[in-house]
Amino acid sequence: MQKQITEDRAETVFEDFKKPYDMKAAVAEANRCLYCEDAPCITACPTSINIPEFIRRIATENIQGSAETIFDSNIFGMSCARVCPVETLCVGDCVFNHMEQPPIQIGKLQRYATDQAFEQDWSFFEPGADTGKRVAIVGGGPASIACAHELRLLGHSPTIFESRDVLGGLNTWGVAPYKMKADRALEEVNWIMQIGGIEVKTGVTVGQDVSFDELKNDYDAVFLGFGLGLDKFLKLEDEGLDGIYGAVEFIEKIKLEQPDVSNVQTAVVLGGGNTAIDAVRQLKGLGIPSVKMVYRGTEERMSGYAHEWEAAKIEGIEGVWHMSPNRFFGENTVTGVLCDVLDQDKKPTGAQQNIEADLVLLAVGQDKQGDIVQSLPGLEIEWGVIKVDSMGRTGCDGVFAGGDCANGAKEVVNATAEGRDAARAIDQYLN
């Protein structure tokens, strides 16, 4: 079964970046909602939560009904309320944006209703009538758990195989602690598991401890939700020095352990995506005096969200642009990274610059590990990503996939939607 996580975690120093609403504030904000017809925010939500409806229910102080509307579409509604990049999803499509009025704070309203559900211990779901069908689920992240929950609603019996000893995937040990901490993510997992009948096998790495073919033979269907692999490295000189880590690997330490950064004066994160921004903000939050994000491109063209980078800058993080790491320096521990200076088109200018650092995180992507399922017949893999149709069907009969391993790395909300939809496809397949 799942292991408990320690309370001695570095992440606990972080406060919520977006403060929660109390009842009065939630009702006031809910009352601003126009209650649009065929609302654009619903379309913008990958799980298609009926947003105007749940907000109206907050306005009428029908909070239980509101939470029900949310969870009906999105069993990870509590996490999503905190970790979704709402600025680019629902909130970004609120019609108020076209009216020069602040958009409705959908995430904060969703958080209010779902937090209440946890606090008041409301439960909304009953398992469907037992079908006797067994489904193997590979991985224990949001995609897999959403799939398992939906399968239970439909009366099937899922078994989750998770290589770690905790569930929740990157939603537990990846998302920034100022959005949500690991213990809250695990509370949610337990809340979802209340539906009962979801078997969990932790410490089992599929492909090593049990083969994909075995699962396919032993179960009526298989869902693949194993996410991405390890952080990519650049294969540069002296990359093996102490003090150089993968960013996701280090974030996991912050989330679940107590890494010692008390001696670090200057930290450098290489990359310009959301993991890079999360990493610099967390290092800064842990008290490291100088934190830099070093990126090959420009501020305008970085792939990380603009609203996240704005917050990072306000927190005192420095962006260093047009720099491509060439090699690392140091005796045993890293002391710096030598960079090639690039031009507008990311081409080397010939110049080089040394950037001092006593902690370096690489945030240049995670490996796609689709190849571990190569043995399954008919299953197509492209650049390490499993090919699926809109309902999560792979080319291999009875095998379905969703989440990062099938979409190439998106958000928790996408993984949730894809897991749920795959469960519905599995149900069709089994009937």
Place this chain on the structure above:
Amino acid sequence: MADLSTNCAGIKSPNPFWLASAPPANSGDQVKRAFDAGWGGAVWKTLGQPIQNVSSRFAGHGYKGNKAIGFNNIELITDRPLDVNFREITEVKKQYPDHAVIVSLMVETKEEWKDFIKRSIDTGADGLELNFGCPHGMCERGMGSAVGQEPKVNEEITSWAMEYSSIPVLVKLTPNVADIQPHGLAAQRGGADGVSLINTIKSVIGVDIDNFVMRPSVGAQSTNGGYCGSAVKPIALHMLASLARNKDFNLPISGIGGVSTWRDAVEFLLLGATSVQVCTEVMLHGYRVVEDMLTGLNNYMDKHGFKTLNDFVGKAVPSYSEWGNLDMNYETVAKIDADKCIGCYKCMVACHDGAHQCIFPSKDDSRVPVIDESECVGCNLCEIVCPVPDCITMTEVDNGFAPASWNEHVAGTGKLRPKKGAH
């Protein structure tokens, strides 16, 4: 700067904004502060024989976060000693000679009326208001709306007051009647100098749904109360306008009921009131609300070139016609300004579910709805639900038909255009 001064039934004040007889005009200290804030007059909280009030007297009717778009109370007339009230009225009038101070009265017997009127006049007050309106507590004792609902009793008591009073007398009418007109005419026959309307509307404002007690809950009980505040304005305007357009009714009117802004006040004046009285808005926000009322009214008058209130008092009364006289051939359709539209589709769902099913989703991805003008009956619903100012406009259509009313149609003198949206 326009001249805001008014003369309502012989009662003069520097502006038309009076405190209605209610808690804001309960004491000398309050009325002085109100006059300092800018109020032009005050109708003192109704005087009568001693009463006692319950605790828990008010409750609000809330909507979308506003806790009191309507307001209700179960309090009675003044509970302060009479001699204190009369002393304070005298004091206030002395200190504020140019402001209107009106004493509101509610008693039972002819003797009492005589006595109260004499003592009121002795204060130096500018006028009297006979409270024939209170719909709770007092009417069960044969006063308040019990008087206001019986034209004969109304006329008789008014005539007593006229017999004893040397100062202008307003009769405050109750809205708790099927038609206000016989009641205004009764006051006129009794000799009143003017009427004020409306008092509060008999109401049950709500129920505490977890304790199963109506509101405001007085322990485990409650009772019907008097409804007022912004929500009652349409009812007040209707009663005001019905009297103002009645050819047999010639008295000045002090308008009351839901006046919350200068705009409301202007509407009352346009429908014939020569002063307006305010209670709930002051209870909710304080005397200071008059500042905006004064500047708003002044700016409105300047904008229209009105120098005095008389330039526009009653100006909208002629627009009040019978349904049968309305032009059936006047036709409007809704038009959407695509540049302003934010794509909320509120108009579409409203038209689809609550009107004539003639607004459709955009064919492209603009989310600007499409109106089928051939089906649009011009009902205004979409314009009302649209959150964007001036985005949906009801636009007049030239359909080639000369104006014709239903009455003309029935009389055979008018030709109606074909019906729209009725299949």
